[in-house]
Amino acid sequence: MLQFFVTQLAASLGKSYVLTQDSDMAPYLTDWRQRFTGKALAVVLPGSTKEVAQIVKACAQANISIVPQGGNTSFCGGATPDNSGNQIVLSLKRLNNIREIDILNQTISVEAGCILQTIQEQAAAQSYLFPLSLGSQGSCQIGGNLATNAGGTNVLRYGNARDLCLGIEVVTAQGEIWHxxxxxxxxxxxxxxxxxxxxxxxxxxxxxxxxxxxxPLPVAQWTTLVATQNIASTVALLNLFQKRAVSLLTGFEMMALESLTLLEKHFPQMTNPLQNKPAYTILIELSDHESEAHVRQLLESILEEALALEIISDAVIASNLSQANLFWHMREHITVAQSEEGANLKHDISIPLVALEQFVQETNHLLKAQFPGVRLINFGHLGDGNLHYNVSAPEGINSQKFAQTYEKPIQELIYAQVELFQGSISAEHGVGQLKLDVLRAHKGVVAHELMKTLKRALDPQNILNPSKVISV
Ligand SMILES: Cc1cc2nc3c(=O)[nH]c(=O)nc-3n(C[C@H](O)[C@H](O)[C@H](O)COP(=O)(O)OP(=O)(O)OC[C@H]3O[C@@H](n4cnc5c(N)ncnc54)[C@H](O)[C@@H]3O)c2cc1C
Known part of the structure; x- marks a missing residue:
């Protein structure tokens, strides 16, 4: 029966678009972090919305569940099938047309499988900015970005994927197309x-x-790295920039000392130009539509004020584009350095800014006391209160074993702190299968039941990515 289903699909889509060989399917069956691996009946690659609808209808009829997949760069296992071997992975990568750029409306209409960086480049070619920006932008797809409501480095000024979206085309669980x-x-x-x-x-x-x-594409951008001693000063600095630069502030990223130590270990060419290894290195970007000189002057005067207020101790302004790029690469490569180091425990959290200093101090203290030697790789989009509060094994300890043994107690400790400080257990990476079990406690009974009601109403057969986000 299942085999017949696959043969039928191959007959209608073309054999090369229905992968069934293990070696062909392998890249689609393991997630980016290599935390989750599943099995699939087939990996299916439709070439149009109509074909997506046709596949969903066939799956609904045969009661076969579907795992949609974009660039497969997400961190919570949402795009990885389960181990039953009865699900199909539906890859959107062939739906990769830019349908229209509407200059008057300042919009771009894109198919779900468009790579994020391609959209940025197409917009830039018309002197426009598509501001969504993530470390994975060379591989992730806009459909995946929307499905995860991705954040990234420009949220502070332009908002997350949701804020950037005006319209959407969707194939429903019944195989209908909503235009x-x-x-x-x-x-x-x-x-x-x-x-x-x-x-x-x-x-x-x-x-x-x-x-x-x-x-509109900014005409000038200045990027700086700044040294702060603690989070309270960093938040005060953010506040100062928000007041003085207002909408010209387009980036405010925080990197704690231990994250840059790990970065330098794996990417020695990315050394911090700030002297004396500051406790926190802050990457700040201002963008302007007037002139280079205007924004440079503004940046210098805010930094002078911050020095006078003693909320920063040092600053380096990028002298050219390649140095500015290096600063951003430092920030973006922390994630990569962490995965080079081995297994690690990621916690993508957000905390109200007012409580961030106390949260970090208390949580760092509790973790170091209970799990001696752990390395706390804290960095994040501080402007949004979003902290990647990640934990790596002590130096010299097998990271895989460490992660297996301590994941649960470390996660419990951190999430309990997040609840205490009224934050969120998932700021931008989503829930997937990784956080399925903790979602209920975090959302509260009423919100969790409402989510279930929605899922049951829209997907009564539970064929769309079952046991991801919510179990019904
Ligand atoms: C180096 C690196 C840096 C990153 N930095 C950030 C960051 O700063 N901010 C951030 O938010 N994330 C970040 N991520 C995580 C990841 O890139 C994002 O979650 C991204 O939005 C996922 O897009 P994707 O196309 O890879 O989706 P996938 O991983 O393929 O899928 C993610 C989820 O969306 C579903 N899905 C995918 N496409 C569709 C579709 N068309 N329709 C319906 N459902 C779909 C999948 O089923 C799955 O549940 C980073 C990842 C890496 C590897």
């Missing part, structure tokens, strides 16, 4: 269906295209 590709900025016509699908990680529908916002 919601209106690029309207105002549309108060009842329930916001678009926002329901964004962030649903493939559990409510399959995103096949979207209308995304564009912005």
């Amino acid at each position: 919601g590709m209106k690029g309207l900025r105002k549309d108060n016509t009842g329930y916001d269906l678009r926002d329901l699908f964004i962030g649903s990680e493939g559990s409510l529908g399959i995103i096949t295209a979207a209308v995304m916002k564009l912005y």
Whole structure:
């Protein structure tokens, strides 16, 4: 029966678009962090929205569940099938057309499988900025970005994937196509269906295209690295920049000393230009539509004020584009350095800024006392209160063994602290299968039941990414 289903699919889509050999399927069956590996009946590669709809209809009829997959760069195992071997992986990578750039409306209409960086480049070619920016932008797809409501380094100024999306095209669990590709900025016509699908990680529908916002490309950008002694000073610095630079502030990233030590171990060419190994290195970017001189002057005057207020102790302004790129590469490569180091325990959390200093101090103290020698790789989009509060094994200890033994108690400790400080256990990476079990306690009973009600209503057969985000 299952074999017949696959043969039928291959007959309608073409054999080369229905992968069944182990070696062909392998790259789709393990996640980026190599934490989750599953099995699949087939990996299916449709070439159009119509084909996606046709596949979903066939799956609904045969009661076969579907795991949508974009660039497979997510961190919570949402795009990896289970071990049954009865699910199909539906890769969106062939839906990769830019449908339209509408200069008057400042929007770009793209298919779900477009690589994020390609969209940025296409927009830039028309002198526009598509501001979503992640370390994975060379591989992740806009459909995956929307399905996870990705954040990244520009949220502070432009918002996350949800904020950048005006319209969406979705294949429902019944195989119907919802053409919601209106690029309207105002549309108060009842329930916001678009926002329901964004962030649903493939559990409510399959995103096949979207209308995304564009912005004028800034004419000047200045990037600086700044040294601070603690988080309280860092938050004060953010506040100062927000007051003085207002919308010119486009990046505010924090890197704690231990994260840069790990970075230098794996990427020795990425040494911190700031002297004396500061406790926190802050990457700040200002962007302007007026002139280089205007934004440079502003940056210098804010830094002078911060020095006078003693909230920073040192600063280096990038002298050219390649140094600015190096600063950003430092920030983006921390994740890569961590994976080079071996298994690690990631906690993508957000905490109200006002409580961040106390949260970090207390949580660092508790972890170091209970798990001596652990390395706390803290960095993140501080401007959004988003901290990647990651834990690596003590130097010289087998990272795999450490992660297996201590994942649960370390996670419990950190998430209990997150609850205490009224934060979130998933700021931007989503839930996937990794955080399925902790979601209920975190959301609370009422919100969790509402989520279940939605899932049951939209996907009564539970064929769309079952046991991801929510179990029904
Ligand atoms: C080096 C690195 C840096 C990163 N930095 C950031 C960061 O700064 N901010 C951030 O938010 N994330 C970051 N990520 C995580 C990841 O890149 C994002 O979550 C990204 O949005 C995932 O996109 P993807 O196309 O790879 O999706 P996938 O991993 O393929 O899928 C993610 C989820 O979305 C679902 N899905 C995928 N496509 C569709 C679709 N078309 N319709 C419906 N469901 C779909 C999948 O089923 C799965 O549940 C980073 C990852 C790496 C490797």
